[in-house]
Amino acid sequence: MGSSIPIPTPTLARQAAPRVLIIDNYDSYTHNLFHLWRDEQDLAQVVLIRNDQYDWDHVRTRILPHVDAVIISPGPGRRDHGAVMGAMVLPPIFGVCLGHQAIAAAFGSEVKQAPAIFHGQVSLVHHADASANNHTNALFQGIPSPFRAVRYHSLSVHDPLPESIIPIAWTHDAVSATETARVVMALRHRTLPLYGVQFHPESVCTTAGRSMLDNFFQMVDDYWCQSVPTSTPSSPTGLAKTQRPSTLPIAVQEMGLKGKPGLAPPAAAPAPQFSVYCQALPGIMSKATFISPDRDESALFRHLYSSSPAAFWLDSARKGSPQSRFSYFGDFTGSGACTMPKLSENLRPRSSSSTNGGDPPTTFWQWLAHWLPDVETSSVLQPWETTELDIANSIPTALAFRCGLVGIMGYDMKAETMGASPSGDQPTVSLDTPSNSPPSTTSLSTSWPDATFGFTDRCVTLDHDTGSIYLLTLVRTPTHSPAQSPSLSIADTIGLGLNYADDDLDRRISRTQISSSSTKPPTAPLNSNDVHVYTTPRVDYVRAIEKSLDYIQRGESYELCLTTPLVAPLRQPIRGFTQALDFYLRVRRHNPAPYAAFLYWADIELVIASTSPERFLAVSVSDLEAKVGENGKVERGPAENTTDAHDQQLAVDLAHDVKERAENLMIVDLIRHDLFTDCVPSSVHVPHLMVIESYQTVHQMVTTVRGQLRPQVGAVQCLTSCFPPGSMTGAPKHRSVEILETLETRGLYSGCLGYFSVHGAMDMSVVIRTTIVGNQGSQVYLGAGGAITVLSDPDREYDEVLTKFSAVWPAIRDLVGTPNDTVA
Ligand SMILES: C=C(O[C@@H]1C=C(C(=O)O)C=C[C@H]1O)C(=O)O
Numbered sequence: 001m002g003s004s005i006p007i008p009t010p011t012l013a014r015q016a017a018p019r020v021l022i023i024d025n026y027d028s029y030t031h032n033l034f035h036l037w038r039d040e041q042d043l044a045q046v047v048l049i050r051n052d053q054y055d056w057d058h059v060r061t062r063i064l065p066h067v068d069a070v071i072i073s074p075g076p077g078r079r080d081h082g083a084v085m086g087a088m089v090l091p092p093i094f095g096v097c098l099g100h101q102a103i104a105a106a107f108g109s110e111v112k113q114a115p116a117i118f119h120g121q122v123s124l125v126h127h128a129d130a131s132a133n134n135h136t137n138a139l140f141q142g143i144p145s146p147f148r149a150v151r152y153h154s155l156s157v158h159d160p161l162p163e164s165i166i167p168i169a170w171t172h173d174a175v176s177a178t179e180t181a182r183v184v185m186a187l188r189h190r191t192l193p194l195y196g197v198q199f200h201p202e203s204v205c206t207t208a209g210r211s212m213l214d215n216f217f218q219m220v221d222d223y224w225c226q227s228v229p230t231s232t233p234s235s236p237t238g239l240a241k242t243q244r245p246s247t248l249p250i251a252v253q254e255m256g257l258k259g260k261p262g263l264a265p266p267a268a269a270p271a272p273q274f275s276v277y278c279q280a281l282p283g284i285m286s287k288a289t290f291i292s293p294d295r296d297e298s299a300l301f302r303h304l305y306s307s308s309p310a311a312f313w314l315d316s317a318r319k320g321s322p323q324s325r326f327s328y329f330g331d332f333t334g335s336g337a338c339t340m341p342k343l344s345e346n347l348r349p350r351s352s353s354s355t356n357g358g359d360p361p362t363t364f365w366q367w368l369a370h371w372l373p374d375v376e377t378s379s380v381l382q383p384w385e386t387t388e389l390d391i392a393n394s395i396p397t398a399l400a401f402r403c404g405l406v407g408i409m410g411y412d413m414k415a416e417t418m419g420a421s422p423s424g425d426q427p428t429v430s431l432d433t434p435s436n437s438p439p440s441t442t443s444l445s446t447s448w449p450d451a452t453f454g455f456t457d458r459c460v461t462l463d464h465d466t467g468s469i470y471l472l473t474l475v476r477t478p479t480h481s482p483a484q485s486p487s488l489s490i491a492d493t494i495g496l497g498l499n500y501a502d503d504d505l506d507r508r509i510s511r512t513q514i515s516s517s518s519t520k521p522p523t524a525p526l527n528s529n530d531v532h533v534y535t536t537p538r539v540d541y542v543r544a545i546e547k548s549l550d551y552i553q554r555g556e557s558y559e560l561c562l563t564t565p566l567v568a569p570l571r572q573p574i575r576g577f578t579q580a581l582d583f584y585l586r587v588r589r590h591n592p593a594p595y596a597a598f599l600y601w602a603d604i605e606l607v608i609a610s611t612s613p614e615r616f617l618a619v620s621v622s623d624l625e626a627k628v629g630e631n632g633k634v635e636r637g638p639a640e641n642t643t644d645a646h647d648q649q650l651a652v653d654l655a656h657d658v659k660e661r662a663e664n665l666m667i668v669d670l671i672r673h674d675l676f677t678d679c680v681p682s683s684v685h686v687p688h689l690m691v692i693e694s695y696q697t698v699h700q701m702v703t704t705v706r707g708q709l710r711p712q713v714g715a716v717q718c719l720t721s722c723f724p725p726g727s728m729t730g731a732p733k734h735r736s737v738e739i740l741e742t743l744e745t746r747g748l749y750s751g752c753l754g755y756f757s758v759h760g761a762m763d764m765s766v767v768i769r770t771t772i773v774g775n776q777g778s779q780v781y782l783g784a785g786g787a788i789t790v791l792s793d794p795d796r797e798y799d800e801v802l803t804k805f806s807a808v809w810p811a812i813r814d815l816v817g818t819p820n821d822t823v824a
């Protein structure tokens with residue numbers, strides 16, 4: 001056949017991957033670029049730095065001589081790399097979005113407001129035919145025209161471009177009903193190896209991103225393969241490819257950010273110090289009257305913990321939902337238990353629990369990370385040999401909480417994960433501005449901790465699928481057997497579980513249950529002018545939305561999750577376990593949610609009543625999963641008033657809703673970036689993208705992002721990397737958080753709540769639809785908000801906030817007032 005296609009010679013060494021410097025402009029999508037590398041090993045050749053991490057002299061003299069190419073990341077605002085580029089001779093550059101704009105600006109192009117703003121939307125990008133135009137368009141070699149690309153930009157390069165810059169791809173945006181504007185989507189320098197793309201090749205919804213990077217690397221290779229005489233100025237080091245070393249020196253790698261995916265060898269697993277013993281009570285929930293479906297497990301919880309000073313109930317309250325299989329209860333008083341409630345200023349745990357040696361932890365996060373391995377266990381549940389009911393084999397592997405830390409991490413704990421916020425800009429919308437004179441922010445925030453976790457060495461797990469209960473307890477190995485363990489006292493407490501036919505117990509429990517359900521759930525809707533309720537008035541909130549939109553238009557953010565508090569006094573303070581639980585049960589009845597939770601600390605008089613519908617992050621030993629789902633949602637309406645066809649149409653409309661899809665995509669791309677920090681790069685994937693899940697009352701657009709944790713990375717570290725939840729900040733996270741700091745205040749709301757299990761698992765919900773009772777039980781606090789995007793309508797956004805408050809408000813409305821108010 002005489003084919004002239006060259007066949008690679010297997011004996012030849014694989015061509016070395018280019019050594020790449022990535023300059024991160026504090027974007028929330030930068031790590032997603034890693035997904036474009038075909039071979040994970042080649043990421044060892046990448047050094048990732050922040051744009052302000054080193055002065056340019058350092059970059060020019062210490063980093064650039066060791067790399068073959070530079071990628072300039074996307075990012076908020078404008079970035080003038082012009083001075084930098086002018087000051088030195090560069091290796092090939094690939095600029096993405098902000099990077100693309102910076103290249104054009106460096107050669108005299110104006111970067112202006114784009115004819116239309118797009119964030120999280122897909123456009124068709126047309127490029128000139130690569131084969132017809134030889135090298136002009138080598139970046140798009142082999143890529144069809146048009147192709148689908150995701151855009152996140154408010155600004156664009158002005159067309160016509162300066163002489164030295166050649167546009168190589170475009171899209172056509174509708175700017176009015178009849179007019180379209182042609183917008184430059186990619187460019188290259190006429191003579192230098194500089195390329196830019198206005199869209200995001202790394203987004204999960206862009207096709208051909210990998211081929212583009214391949215093409216760029218091919219050009220990088222060609223560039224260095226030209227035999228460059230050592231004195232030619234176009235080579236930064238004066239070295240031709242053949243003379244250049246092919247691996248990135250360790251010293252240069254170490255100049256990079258810690259978060260860059262590395263390929264560290266696994267550490268030897270520490271010897272387990274504890275074991276988890278488990279006693280299974282199969283099918284007990286259907287047999288025991290105190291826990292039958294119409295008198296639910298709250299009675300058991302109340303019975304077990306009513307005299308505990310601190311207790312938790314991670315309550316999968318939306319029965320039937322796939323996320324609602326297990327509920328966990330326990331308290332923090334068992335042996336080995338400790339609480340550390342007050343951590344806001346001086347982040348020191350109250351417990352004297354040991355750390356693993358080395359430097360003492362200085363942040364709460366470090367403290368958690370140091371402390372958990374101290375109770376490292378074998379991940380296998382041990383059968384509890386002393387019980388006849390034990391059937392170890394039937395313990396579901398999905399039972400993820402096996403004793404450990406349970407608590408809440410407030411949004412303000414971001415100060416330790418993201419660095420301090422800029423000073424200067426003061427909040428313009430906060431608790432201090434509502435028209436009906438609210439309590440001061442300070443008095444409220446000091447009444448709460450910023451984070452509080454308690455350790456439980458024994459817990460009760462309810463399996464709603466099988467009706468079984470599992471009793472778990474932690475025992476020290478090998479010195480203690482369960483029979484000697486002080487933790488065995490769980491058996492005494494839970495002994496009542498074994499006596500489930502005990503009449504007296506049933507009677508006692510049903511009495512409490514009746515008293516707690518005797519209050520009729522109130523139905524009053526939220527009226528933001530209610531005399532006792534402090535919310536941001538519509539006019540102020542709309543002003544904050546307009547400010548947010550202004551930031552978005554200036555390219556400072558792609559999406560801002562703006563929120564506002566609701567604070568109200570309680571006519572009668574909530575005191576003690578029974579009143580706190582009754583309060584939670586009111587909220588739970590009104591809004592049963594898959595991530596509902598009750599947390600109670602008597603000593604700091606803190607009660608958390610959460611009916612969160614949203615998971616933030618879950619770690620199952622080594623897999624990390626994040627959900628993006630709460631955003632896209634549509635109410636189904638009562639079954640009797642809705643036809644099947646209408647109901648299906650609602651789901652179809654949601655699936656195609658441009659605004660919902662854009663919001664979902666922005667957060668999905670942000671979470672992918674966050675997961676890349678601690679996951680094996682090739683493992684980060686999106687198994688479900690914008691699928692519609694239908695529940696009893698809502699259709700919801702849900703995306704799942706998954707990855708496998710790198711060796712040595714624990715749950716605390718990955719939570720630290722991803723905190724605060726991207727769905728509560730918007731993107732890019734860093735700049736969006738800075739902007740939000742000028743517009744509002746938060747506290748515990750919008751952080752996360754859940755557990756760190758001793759064997760490495762973690763599950764955290766987002767703290768929304770969550771009532772916080774503080775100020776000695778005399779005040780309730782709720783937060784609500786929504787994502788502001790370029791497609792937002794301010795009034796509708798405010799209505800959405802009121803709707804969110806209303807998910808909880810009717811359950812507490814009747815309790816609100818001042819002590820002088822007469823009871824209605
Ligand atoms: C800010 C809140 O929610 C976040 C923002 C959402 C939105 O913009 O629609 C939806 C769910 C959350 O991720 C809240 O519920 O208070």
Ligand SMILES: NC(=O)CC[C@H](N)C(=O)O
Pocket residue numbers: 073074075076077078096097098099152153154155156554555556
């Ligand atoms: N995604 C980006 O890099 C955005 C760049 C620039 N801030 C803009 O909005 O146009």
